[in-house]
Amino acid sequence: MKKILIVATIFFNINLLFAQSSIPSVDVKDINGNIFNTSQISNDGKPIIIDFWSTSCKPCIKELIAIDENYEDWKEETGVKVYAVSIDNTRSVNRVAPLVNGKGWEFEILLDVNSDFKRAMNVVNIPHRFLLDGNGKVVWQHTSYAEGDEEELYELVKKLAAGESLEEKH
Amino acid sequence: MKKIILLFTILAFTFSSLQSQNADLGQIHGNFQMDAQLYNNDSLIGANVPSEKMGLNSYANFNYTRGKFNAGIRYEGYFPALNGFDAKNNGVGIPYKYASYTSEDLTVTVGNFYEQFGNGLVLRVYEDKALDYDYALEGVKLNYKPYKGVYIKAVYGKQRYYWNTGTGLVRGIDGEFAINDIIEKLADKKTKLTLGGSFVSKYQADKDPIYKLPENVGASAARINLYRGKFSLTGEYAYKINDPSGVNDKIYKPGEALIVNATYSQKGLGIYASAKRVDNMSFQSDRNADGKDLNINSLPDITKTHSYALLAMYPYAIQPNGEIGFQAEVIYKIKKKSLLGGKYGTTIDVNYSRVHNIQETQINDTIAIGESGSLGYNSNFFEFSKEVFFSDLNIEISRKFNKKVKATVVYQNLVFNNSVFNNGNYHKTIYSDVAIADITYKFTSRKALRTEMQWLRTNQDKGEWGMLMLEYSMPHWFFSVWDMYNYGNPEENKQVHYYYGAVGYINKANRIQIGYGRQREGVICAGGVCRYVPASNGLSVSITSSF
Numbered sequence: 001m002k003k004i005l006i007v008a009t010i011f012f013n014i015n016l017l018f019a020q021s022s023i024p025s026v027d028v029k030d031i032n033g034n035i036f037n038t039s040q041i042s043n044d045g046k047p048i049i050i051d052f053w054s055t056s057c058k059p060c061i062k063e064l065i066a067i068d069e070n071y072e073d074w075k076e077e078t079g080v081k082v083y084a085v086s087i088d089n090t091r092s093v094n095r096v097a098p099l100v101n102g103k104g105w106e107f108e109i110l111l112d113v114n115s116d117f118k119r120a121m122n123v124v125n126i127p128h129r130f131l132l133d134g135n136g137k138v139v140w141q142h143t144s145y146a147e148g149d150e151e152e153l154y155e156l157v158k159k160l161a162a163g164e165s166l167e168e169k170h
Numbered sequence: 171m172k173k174i175i176l177l178f179t180i181l182a183f184t185f186s187s188l189q190s191q192n193a194d195l196g197q198i199h200g201n202f203q204m205d206a207q208l209y210n211n212d213s214l215i216g217a218n219v220p221s222e223k224m225g226l227n228s229y230a231n232f233n234y235t236r237g238k239f240n241a242g243i244r245y246e247g248y249f250p251a252l253n254g255f256d257a258k259n260n261g262v263g264i265p266y267k268y269a270s271y272t273s274e275d276l277t278v279t280v281g282n283f284y285e286q287f288g289n290g291l292v293l294r295v296y297e298d299k300a301l302d303y304d305y306a307l308e309g310v311k312l313n314y315k316p317y318k319g320v321y322i323k324a325v326y327g328k329q330r331y332y333w334n335t336g337t338g339l340v341r342g343i344d345g346e347f348a349i350n351d352i353i354e355k356l357a358d359k360k361t362k363l364t365l366g367g368s369f370v371s372k373y374q375a376d377k378d379p380i381y382k383l384p385e386n387v388g389a390s391a392a393r394i395n396l397y398r399g400k401f402s403l404t405g406e407y408a409y410k411i412n413d414p415s416g417v418n419d420k421i422y423k424p425g426e427a428l429i430v431n432a433t434y435s436q437k438g439l440g441i442y443a444s445a446k447r448v449d450n451m452s453f454q455s456d457r458n459a460d461g462k463d464l465n466i467n468s469l470p471d472i473t474k475t476h477s478y479a480l481l482a483m484y485p486y487a488i489q490p491n492g493e494i495g496f497q498a499e500v501i502y503k504i505k506k507k508s509l510l511g512g513k514y515g516t517t518i519d520v521n522y523s524r525v526h527n528i529q530e531t532q533i534n535d536t537i538a539i540g541e542s543g544s545l546g547y548n549s550n551f552f553e554f555s556k557e558v559f560f561s562d563l564n565i566e567i568s569r570k571f572n573k574k575v576k577a578t579v580v581y582q583n584l585v586f587n588n589s590v591f592n593n594g595n596y597h598k599t600i601y602s603d604v605a606i607a608d609i610t611y612k613f614t615s616r617k618a619l620r621t622e623m624q625w626l627r628t629n630q631d632k633g634e635w636g637m638l639m640l641e642y643s644m645p646h647w648f649f650s651v652w653d654m655y656n657y658g659n660p661e662e663n664k665q666v667h668y669y670y671g672a673v674g675y676i677n678k679a680n681r682i683q684i685g686y687g688r689q690r691e692g693v694i695c696a697g698g699v700c701r702y703v704p705a706s707n708g709l710s711v712s713i714t715s716s717f
Contacts, residue, residue: 021197024235025272027313027321033364033395033404034348035321056475069514090290091471094431095499097402098440102501103517114286114296122201122231124714128679141679141716146643148616 021138023050024120028085031097031109038110038117041136046079047160048132049153052112052123054088055095060127063145067153068105074154078161082107087118087126131156131166139166196236201716203299204228207252212707215666215688218253225252227259229299241269254703255302258332265333266306279311285325286468287344287368291408291427292389292453294468295329300694301701305465306330307340319351329455329464336464338455342370364395372455372466381420381543387413389425389453389467405430408451408467414543415457418450418491421546425450429470440501446470449528449549452490461490472497473523473562476582479654480604480624480635484586485693486525486560487700494554495525514570524561527590529553558599561585573612580606588631591693602628617644622652634658648674654690679716684709 025039041048051067053060064084067074074080084107086096093113100109112118121130124143131140131153140156142149156166206226209219226249233242244266251259268281284306287293297304309327316322323344328335346366350356356363369390376383393406408427414420431444453467472495473486499521504511530539530547539547563583570576582604589598604626612618622639639652654668670687691705 021199024233024240025238032362032397033402034362035346056477058477089296090286090294090468092475094404094433094444095442095474098433098435098442098499098501100440101435101437102440102503102519104437104503114284114294116284119231119284120233122199122233122716124201124203124716125681128716142676143679143681143714143716144674144676146616146645146648146676147610147612147618147620148614148645151615152645 022136023132023138024117026112026117026120028117029111029113031100031111036110038120041083041132043079043081043134045134046081047134047157048136049080049082049157050085050121050130050132051082051107052085052087052118052121052126052128054086054126055092055099056088057126059145062147063127063129063150064105064107065103066147066150068103068107070150070154071106074157078157080157080161083110084108085110085112085117087112087115089113089115129153131160133160194236196234196239198232198234199717200230200232200242202228202230202714204713205252205710206712207706207710208708209253210707212688212705214664215668215705215707216691217688217705217707220250220253222250225250225255227252227255227299238272239269240271241267243267253706254701256332259302261333263333265304265330275315277313279313280309282306282308282330283311283325283327285311285323287323287342287370288346288366288391288393289404289406289429289470290468291406291429291451291470292368292370292391292410292467293325293340293342293344295325295466296468303462303465304330308335309340317352319348321346321348329466331456331459331464336456336459338372338374338457338464340370340372340455340466342368344368360398362395362397366393366395367391370453370466372453374455374457381414383414383457384412387411387453400434400436402433403431410451410453413453413457415452415454416459417452417454417461418546419540420542421450421540421544423450423546425453427451427469429472438503438505440499442499443497444470444472445496446472447494447528447551448488448490449492450490450546473525473560474499474521474564476564478580478604478606478608478622478624480606480626480637481564481580481582482694483604483626483635483692484584484591484600484602485700486523486562486586487591487693489525489527489559489590492528492530492549493525493559494528495523495559497521497523512569512571516567516569519566519568520564521566522561522563525559527555527557527559529555557587558585559587559590575612576610578606578608580604580608598630600628600630602626602630618642627658632656632659632664646676648672648676656690681712681714683712685712686710 023038023041027035027037030036088096090113093111127145128143130138133139208224211219228247230245243264245264247262248259266282268283270279284295295305295307307327307329312324314322325342349363371386371388373386376385389410391406391408396403406429410425412422412424427448429446434441448469454464455466456464469488469490476482501519504516506515528549530549532539533545537544566580568578584602586600588600606624608622610618610620620641624637626635635656637654641650651671657665659665668688668690672685674683686709688707693700693702
């Protein structure tokens with residue numbers, strides 16, 4: 001019983017400390033080379049997806065293609081906004097704009113050339129996506145991409161847009 | 171025991187009362203990564219077992235944020251380092267720790283940090299665990315925004331060298347000026363201009379018994395970024411005073427580097443062209459260090475980084491002592507619902523890159539090219555040497571046929587100078603052609619089978635290769651098997667099957683993968699920087715987690 005109490009109180013404390021997760025403030029660049037601070041990531045109280053990718057990461061590009069195919073519908077139905085953060089370094093970052101435009105993507109593109117934002121968000125491998133609620137708090141994250149993962153992501157976006165909690169019922 | 175409960179209860183109540191007053195307690199986030207491998211002997215492929223029988227690399231980051239204050243640490247442990255990672259990594263500790271705060275326009279960081287000036291020609295300290303690089307500086311970093319559109323960075327410190335710091339001291343300052351923000355009249359102009367400049371100096375005492383070496387070596391760079399609608403033009407030039415080192419065989423020639431990129435893009439079309447020239451531009455905080463250690467700068471790569479296994483068989487590696495080349499790429503999307511484009515559109519990506527040695531002539535009749543203690547050589551800035559280092563033409567076509575089937579086909583024609591990239595072990599050029607088909611079939615919306623068929627043809631080196639991979643994915647799980655078969659090896663007993671199987675489980679930000687099989691000897695590269703990986707046979711486990 002005592003142990004349970006201890007564990008329970010520790011968890012209680014940790015939860016408090018972990019409860020709010022806003023986006024760290026890091027300088028990256030937008031696709032036109034302007035400095036953009038990540039604290040400016042916002043979407044008028046609607047959900048936000050932050051997806052880390054690079055031009056040489058095949059699954060990342062597959063994921064972005066899959067999101068792109070549905071993006072117009074998603075935006076219309078939930079107002080969600082996608083920030084695709086390229087971690088291409090200085091050696092390949094110039095391929096980002098031609099690739100994004102060549103594929104006709106309409107995401108907000110950010111360039112994190114020295115992986116500062118990636119480190120601040122504790123991303124290990126890409127693709128890695130974060131889902132933010134209307135208050136800009138991280139409520140969900142996921143690493144790697146498998147076919148159809150975008151459907152799971154969109155189910156969560158719809159919940160957020162409807163003001164529901166993502167907490168799973170046990 | 172009761173005391174502990176009491177303590178935690180008090181703490182809990184304190185936190186909850188603080189919380190109810192909306193006090194900000196900050197946040198802790200982090201991640202964990204572990205890669206372990208158990209080795210088997212496999213004389214056929216030259217795989218050896220280290221005396222520990224296994225290798226294990228592990229990392230964990232913990233970052234604390236409260237308002238404008240950040241602090242963090244990274245644990246690293248190598249028990250011992252995986253084969254192919256430097257044995258100097260072996261050990262355990264906390265080599266990375268920092269604290270930083272922002273006050274108005276100034277951010278101060280102390281401890282270990284990473285930074286990049288411009289394109290990185292004179293300073294780019296970064297880490298890439300997969301490539302076994304960590305060039306973190308330990309010292310002080312200032313980021314200052316004195317005026318709208320003006321960004322100043324200054325760094326001072328010593329670089330990480332495994333579990334110590336290098337002997338050299340690094341000092342640098344960089345300014346970036348967004349002209350359209352600074353001059354209000356230009357704010358709404360369609361043309362956006364950003365200028366930048368940096369200066370970096372390293373200090374290392376001269377203890378050389380033969381030569382008198384510069385103790386302070388300065389390098390400076392200037393850059394321009396120009397954007398106008400669908401066009402962009404960016405460029406940077408860097409110059410370094412003479413810096414005799416182990417990498418350049420102690421020549422006294424100054425170094426220089428130039429990179430220019432131009433892009434044009436509109437919906438459905440992207441065009442990219444770049445050119446570069448590098449001459450004696452290795453820049454390390456210890457002149458006697460190995461080429462891969464203690465690098466202060468990062469030279470540009472103008473070749474495409476490939477991820478398919480056989481496309482990456484002969485990867486390009488940056489030559490800091492001298493290279494000149496260019497790259498061009500066109501990405502075009504044939505419209506949806508057109509005759510050629512099909513229902514979902516088709517994307518065509520054509521990429522070509524070519525890198526030569528720089529042209530070099532003797533300074534005079536008595537001094538050989540690159541002779542230690544001399545000025546090295548003369549070189550015409552724009553002239554290509556006849557010696558080709560690397561050339562890569564690759565075409566990739568991707569198309570979604572219907573809701574169930576999509577496919578990518580790739581063709582590559584490669585010229586690879588083995589005498590440069592393999593330290594002259596085999597003095598010949600490799601010419602290869604690679605063809606790949608990558609087909610995904612979806613059984614249901616979230617269950618899919620992906621098949622990769624790859625084929626490499628060459629008359630040099632190890633001859634022809636074929637590869638087949640199958641990967642099945644479903645929610646949370648994936649299963650993959652492949653066989654890479656070197657059926658064309660001129661030595662018949664080396665016509666080996668490199669088979670491998672892997673299972674992965676993913677739940678949100680946690681991922682675990684278990685694999686078993688053979689991995690070929692080779693070089694893994696990203697962006698022109700590479701790491702040698704010896705052949706191995708065995709069981710591997712990788713875990714990554716973020717919170």
